[in-house]
Amino acid sequence: xxxxxxxxxxxxxxxxxxxxxxxxxxxxxxxxxxxxxxxxxxxxxxxxxxxxxxxxxxxxxxxxxxxxxxxxxxxxxxxxxxxxxxxxxxxxxxxxxxxxxxxxxxxxxxxxxxxxxxxxxxxxxxxxxxxxxxxxxxxxxxxxxxxxxxxxxxxxxxxxxxxxxxxxxxxxxxxxxxxxxxxxxxxxxxxxxxxxxxxxxxxxxxxxxxxxxxxxxxxxxxxxxxxxxxxxxxxxxxxxxxxxxxxxxxxxxxxxxxxxxxxxxxxxxxxxxxxxxxxxxxxxxxxxxxxxxxxxxxxxxxxxxxxxxxxxxxxxxxxxxxxxxxxxxxxxxxxxxxxxxx
Amino acid sequence: xxxxxxxxxxxxxxxxxxxxxxxxxxxxxxxxxxxxxxxxxxxxxxxxxxxxxxxxxxxxxxxxxxxxxxxxxxxxxxxxxxxxxxxxxxxxxxxxxxxxxxxxxxxxxxxxxxxxxxxxxxxxxxxxxxxxxxxxxxxxxxxxxxxxxxxxxxxxxxxxxxxxxxxxxxxxxxxxxxxxxxxxxxxxxxxxxxxxxxxxxxxxxxxxxxxxxxxxxxxxxxxxxxxxxxxxxxxxxxxxxxxxxxxxxxxxxxxxxxxxxxxxxxxxxxxxxxxxxxxxxxxxxxxxxxxxxxxxxxxxxxxxxxxxxxxxxxxxxxxxxxxxxxxxxxxxxxxxxxxxxx
DNA sequence: CTGAAAGCGCTTACAG
DNA sequence: CTGAAAGCGCTTACAG
Numbered sequence: 174x175x176x177x178x179x180x181x182x183x184x185x186x187x188x189x190x191x192x193x194x195x196x197x198x199x200x201x202x203x204x205x206x207x208x209x210x211x212x213x214x215x216x217x218x219x220x221x222x223x224x225x226x227x228x229x230x231x232x233x234x235x236x237x238x239x240x241x242x243x244x245x246x247x248x249x250x251x252x253x254x255x256x257x258x259x260x261x262x263x264x265x266x267x268x269x270x271x272x273x274x275x276x277x278x279x280x281x282x283x284x285x286x287x288x289x290x291x292x293x294x295x296x297x298x299x300x301x302x303x304x305x306x307x308x309x310x311x312x313x314x315x316x317x318x319x320x321x322x323x324x325x326x327x328x329x330x331x332x333x334x335x336x337x338x339x340x341x342x343x344x345x346x347x348x349x350x351x352x353x354x355x356x357x358x359x360x361x362x363x364x365x366x367x368x369x370x371x372x373x374x375x376x377x378x379x380x381x382x383x384x385x386x387x388x389x390x391x392x393x394x395x396x397x398x399x400x401x402x403x404x405x406x407x408x409x410x411x412x413x414x415x416x417x418x419x420x421x422x423x424x425x426x427x428x429x430x431x432x433x434x435x436x437x438x439x440x441x442x443x444x445x446x447x448x449x450x451x452x453x454x455x456x457x458x459x460x461x462x463x464x465x466x467x468x469x470x471x472x473x474x475x476x477x478x479x480x481x482x483x484x485x486x487x488x489x490x491x492x493x494x495x496x497x498x499x500x501x502x503x504x505x506x507x508x509x510x511x512x513x514x515x
Numbered sequence: 516x517x518x519x520x521x522x523x524x525x526x527x528x529x530x531x532x533x534x535x536x537x538x539x540x541x542x543x544x545x546x547x548x549x550x551x552x553x554x555x556x557x558x559x560x561x562x563x564x565x566x567x568x569x570x571x572x573x574x575x576x577x578x579x580x581x582x583x584x585x586x587x588x589x590x591x592x593x594x595x596x597x598x599x600x601x602x603x604x605x606x607x608x609x610x611x612x613x614x615x616x617x618x619x620x621x622x623x624x625x626x627x628x629x630x631x632x633x634x635x636x637x638x639x640x641x642x643x644x645x646x647x648x649x650x651x652x653x654x655x656x657x658x659x660x661x662x663x664x665x666x667x668x669x670x671x672x673x674x675x676x677x678x679x680x681x682x683x684x685x686x687x688x689x690x691x692x693x694x695x696x697x698x699x700x701x702x703x704x705x706x707x708x709x710x711x712x713x714x715x716x717x718x719x720x721x722x723x724x725x726x727x728x729x730x731x732x733x734x735x736x737x738x739x740x741x742x743x744x745x746x747x748x749x750x751x752x753x754x755x756x757x758x759x760x761x762x763x764x765x766x767x768x769x770x771x772x773x774x775x776x777x778x779x780x781x782x783x784x785x786x787x788x789x790x791x792x793x794x795x796x797x798x799x800x801x802x803x804x805x806x807x808x809x810x811x812x813x814x815x816x817x818x819x820x821x822x823x824x825x826x827x828x829x830x831x832x833x834x835x836x837x838x839x840x841x842x843x844x845x846x847x848x849x850x851x852x853x854x855x856x857x
Numbered sequence: 858c859t860g861a862a863a864g865c866g867c868t869t870a871c872a873g
Numbered sequence: 874c875t876g877a878a879a880g881c882g883c884t885t886a887c888a889g
Contacts, residue, residue: 182582182866183637183662184637187867187868188867196875196876197876197877198866198868198876199869199877200874202868202869203868203874206868208869209869209874209875211874215874215875230638230866230867231865231866231867232575232584232638233574233575233639233865233866234579234865234866234867235867236575236578236881237573237865237866237867237868237882237883238868238869238881239881240868242574244618249603249604255600257600258600261591261603261621262591265591265621269621269634274618274639275619276616276617277603277618279604279607279608292616294571295526296526296571296574297574297616434806460803461802461806464776464803464806466808524881528883530882538859539859539860540860540882540883541859541861541884541885542858542859542860544884544885550885551859552858554859557859572882573881575881576865576881576882578865579865579882579883580865580883580884581883581884581885858889859888859889860887860889861887862888863885863887864883864886865882865883865885867880868879868881869878869879869880869881870879870880871878872875872876872877873874
């Protein structure tokens with residue numbers, strides 16, 4: 174029945190290569206993985222056979238034999254703004270350089286949450302990146318307890334959970350940009366548009382905001398803090414409401430560029446001049462920042478670098494068990510016109 | 516030596532579940548995969564054991580046994596603009612619904628090109644999405660000849676290559692937006708900023724542009740076609756040069772929103788009023804479109820839908836060998852202010 | 858409806 | 874330096 178030449182799965186196997194090269198499969202494996210020193214001649218024959226047959230090892234078989242997948246997983250929020258491309262690029266490139274694949278999943282929308290089995294886990298991945306609020310503290314704790322390698326992006330580790338976390342200098346960046354408004358532009362009533370209440374970045378940026386006020390003897394006025402949700406629409410609504418109710422302020426520090434954009438929109442609609450009447454600054458240096466009118470002064474978050482750093486940390490954790498518990502990347506003030514600079 | 520309770524790989528296997536449920540591994544497999552009808556009682560015991568032990572099948576073992584990976588691959592251009600997030604989301608979600616994983620790779624930068632083995636191929640994937648110009652015609656042809664399931668995104672199939680291709684109504688969209696400039700706003704000297712010369716979208720948009728001119732008896736003037744490269748910087752340079760050399764035009768149809776943004780920038784710098792002196796329109800409806808000043812009139816490309824359609828096509832190809840050779844998704848005119856509308 | 862057995866394509870002690 | 878053999882954890886004819 175079965176013809177010996179038939180290739181049932183449609184791909185070349187290591188045995189065919191071995192036969193072709195006149196060696197054993199073990200030798201082929203060792204040559205390809207450089208996992209033992211092999212004689213010159215045998216090596217040459219193997220390499221020739223591999224090239225001739227176009228052999229590529231089946232990932233599934235390697236994974237099964239080695240007990241690892243050589244794959245890293247990443248869950249992206251359902252939202253998916255332009256913010257994630259640089260992150261993805263950093264992770265994918267750095268992972269590829271270390272010969273790891275990247276499996277991604279889009280977070281299930283709220284409601285359908287956690288319906289079936291988790292898309293990413295130790296059944297198909299050697300490690301997982303956890304972004305911002307894609308997982309709860311408890312979920313992170315549980316994964317970690319199972320001994321599953323994790324790296325956190327844009328958030329720090331829950332207490333007692335010893336995993337690498339890569340973040341940015343939120344507090345410093347926020348303080349610097351608010352101080353810029355105070356010192357360079359003489360603003361004194363600076364409003365803050367915060368992000369979601371459970372968002373760590375937002376909390377730290379608010380801290381920086383308050384530190385800057387304090388450092389310059391300005392009072393903190395709770396009335397000047399409103400909800401921007403890191404999103405245009407709510408930010409616009411908040412600023413419109415402020416204007417309607419006659420709140421006095423001469424600057425707005427938006428928690429991110431999205432809410433800054435909403436703020437600009439609200440101000441423009443009511444004829445408030447930016448930066449003359451009200452200065453506006455943001456955070457992230459998203460793609461739109463340069464295109465807003467006036468061009469947005471903001472804090473640049475090194476997103477791609479952060480992705481790369483996270484890959485290095487998780488690989489280090491997986492390979493040697495050691496890692497930097499927390500890596501905090503510096504940010505950079507990006508001065509444009511919305512703050513009042515020329 | 517080896518304790519019988521030791522779990523060397525740190526995960527529950529199907530044999531443990533079988534033992535726990537008092538059945539064979541075959542039965543467990545059948546229950547989980549619904550691949551044969553199993554007695555009620557056995558089913559219940561298996562399910563209970565699975566739940567109790569928290570069993571999740573190892574992907575590698577399944578893949579090896581089944582000869583498939585249940586994974587789809589996607590190569591993203593190195594560039595990685597905000598354009599890709601919706602695409603990725605559409606693909607990832609639709610794939611997840613069909614129980615497929617998504618493996619992504621970032622295209623190697625030019626120069627390092629194709630250095631090692633391909634990151635994505637039949638060794639780790641059941642099918643591959645090919646975006647725009649990420650692969651050459653020859654590469655596509657070769658993959659197809661190897662019988663590897665492919666779906667093309669934002670490009671049509673090379674001649675003689677019978678694979679599903681999902682595109683958008685480039686020509687119609689371009690014709691419509693140019694006709695809008697002609698009919699509604701009375702523009703008669705409309706310039707075109709084309710994309711890369713090898714880009715299919717750009718060629719089709721140029722065709723739509725020319726069709727619109729022709730339909731309204733306007734002459735085609737080669738001087739009015741310049742390079743925008745689907746990118747801000749070159750578009751800005753081209754428009755600046757036009758202005759400097761005194762080229763007369765009363766509208767610009769930019770091949771994409773990125774080049775439209777560059778055009779607006781160039782016009783603003785030289786004090787040309789938009790849309791009063793020169794109307795500007797784009798293509799894609801990227802995130803920045805609404806934020807440009809004036810807000811950009813453009814053509815909306817249904818990127819997420821396109822991703823979903825591509826998944827359905829490749830799955831159909833893989834499962835039944837049948838597919839729509841070409842799916843062309845409708846686009847939609849998005850009227851804002853840069854064309855002259857109020 | 859159910860199980861024993863073979864097999865998927867690799868890797869890796871073990872032995873030489 | 875090299876090979877035979879066992880094993881990774883599943884699935885799936887085959888037999889009953």
